[in-house]
Amino acid sequence: MLEDEIKLILAAKQGESASFDKLYSHYLPPIYRFIYMKVSHREEAEDLTHEVFLSAWLNIPHYEPQGFPFSSWLYQIARNRVIDHYRTKKPQTSLDDGSVDAELIKTVSRLDEKLDDSLDLEIIRQAIKKLTHDQQDVLLMRFMEDLSHQEIAAAINKSAGAVRLIQHRALNELKKNLSKHGR
Amino acid sequence: MDDKILKILKTGKLIEPSPEFKERSRRLLFAAPTPKKEYGFPAFFGLMENFRLRLALGTLGALLLAVLGVNYWQTFNQPNLNGQALKHEVENLDFQIQLQEIEYFENSAKEIAVILDDIKRAEPKEEPEINPIN
Numbered sequence: 001m002l003e004d005e006i007k008l009i010l011a012a013k014q015g016e017s018a019s020f021d022k023l024y025s026h027y028l029p030p031i032y033r034f035i036y037m038k039v040s041h042r043e044e045a046e047d048l049t050h051e052v053f054l055s056a057w058l059n060i061p062h063y064e065p066q067g068f069p070f071s072s073w074l075y076q077i078a079r080n081r082v083i084d085h086y087r088t089k090k091p092q093t094s095l096d097d098g099s100v101d102a103e104l105i106k107t108v109s110r111l112d113e114k115l116d117d118s119l120d121l122e123i124i125r126q127a128i129k130k131l132t133h134d135q136q137d138v139l140l141m142r143f144m145e146d147l148s149h150q151e152i153a154a155a156i157n158k159s160a161g162a163v164r165l166i167q168h169r170a171l172n173e174l175k176k177n178l179s180k181h182g183r
Numbered sequence: 184m185d186d187k188i189l190k191i192l193k194t195g196k197l198i199e200p201s202p203e204f205k206e207r208s209r210r211l212l213f214a215a216p217t218p219k220k221e222y223g224f225p226a227f228f229g230l231m232e233n234f235r236l237r238l239a240l241g242t243l244g245a246l247l248l249a250v251l252g253v254n255y256w257q258t259f260n261q262p263n264l265n266g267q268a269l270k271h272e273v274e275n276l277d278f279q280i281q282l283q284e285i286e287y288f289e290n291s292a293k294e295i296a297v298i299l300d301d302i303k304r305a306e307p308k309e310e311p312e313i314n315p316i317n
Contacts, residue, residue, distance in 0.1 A: 015217040024209065032200040049200065050208045058218045120191045143192040174188060 001069045002026045009070060012060050020060065024053055027071055030145050031078050037125055037140050038082050048085055052078045068154040071147070075155035079137050127177035135170035138163055 002008065002023065011019035031052055036045035055077050056063075063073060128136050137156055141147040142163075149160040149167075156163070 015219060017213045017217065021209065021213070024212065028205060028208075029199055033195060033198045036198055037195060046200065046204045046208070049204075050211065053208065053212055054215060057212055057215060061218050121194050124188065124191050125195075139192070140195075143189050144195040171185065171188070175185075178188070 001071075005070055006065060009060070009063065009065060012057075013063065015061075020057055023070060027074050028053070030071065031074050033144065034075065034137075034140050035078055035082060037128065037144070038136055039085065044085070048078070048081050052081055055081075066154075068151060072151050072154040075137070075141060075147075076157070079133065079156065083133055123178070124174070127174055130177050131170055131173055134158075134166050135173060138166045139170045139174065142167055 005023075008019040008022050012023060028049070032045060032049045035048045035052070036042065039045050039048065052074060056074060128139060131139070134156060138152055141152045141155065142149075147155075149163045152163045153160045158166070
């Protein structure tokens with residue numbers, strides 16, 4: 001959680017763009033990652049990420065902090081955007097399944113210098129995309145962004161107990177999907 | 184296997200948006216109008232975004248208030264419509280009606296007495312009986 005987050009939120013609610021800018025800078029990377037792991041291409045992830053923050057900026061006067069970090073609200077908007085994106089997306093010949101995202105390999109290997117890890121991440125990303133939206137969201141928020149069960153529960157409108165159950169099922173399903181890849 | 188999956192998932196944290204996207208998105212974001220909380224009738228407040236319309240509606244509202252204000256003042260501040268004076272007038276009204284009634288009855292009694300007297304005088308006198316029966 002960002003330092004002075006409540007103050008920044010209250011100022012942003014009054015229309016102070018400088019305060020919202022601080023929230024934007026802090027939360028842009030995790031929201032972008034979350035969306036990127038769920039869609040096909042970098043461009044799609046960028047467009048959807050922008051839409052998430054635009055929606056947050058326009059609706060922040062109606063946002064009421066309820067004891068959860070601001071990120072829970074942003075993840076909630078992000079997951080709805082991704083669901084809408086898939087709902088309205090025209091059916092295409094799937095180039096994603098089984099293919100390797102060159103952008104992801106470039107990004108991760110440039111930063112980490114471990115090509116093998118980035119290939120593994122791309123394989124896991126493809127396996128995750130075969131899970132339900134709830135299962136994808138729980139795995140990404142829990143293991144990539146280290147959110148607590150409570151925070152995830154607030155983001156996906158479920159109880160913490162339900163989140164644990166989804167996490168358990170998601171891991172089992174993921175392992176099953178990966179074993180088909182021979183991993 | 185779980186540990187390996189989780190370890191690989193953690194490497195996803197290295198994914199970052201490009202600085203160009205970050206800057207472009209920020210510019211577009213703050214080019215959008217500053218959000219304001221709307222208290223109902225969003226369509227009305229949407230209309231109010233137009234400056235000339237706001238000015239026209241504001242002037243019209245001020246004129247309407249001025250006309251209504253003058254009208255109100257004229258109606259309720261005239262001396263003969265003063266609340267106390269009206270009350271006093273109403274209280275005295277009953278008394279004045281009673282006095283008028285007394286005057287009417289007094290005058291009408293006199294007139295009736297005069298009329299009855301005239302009628303009596305106009306009637307023929309009774310003739311004495313010629314053959315009274317003994």
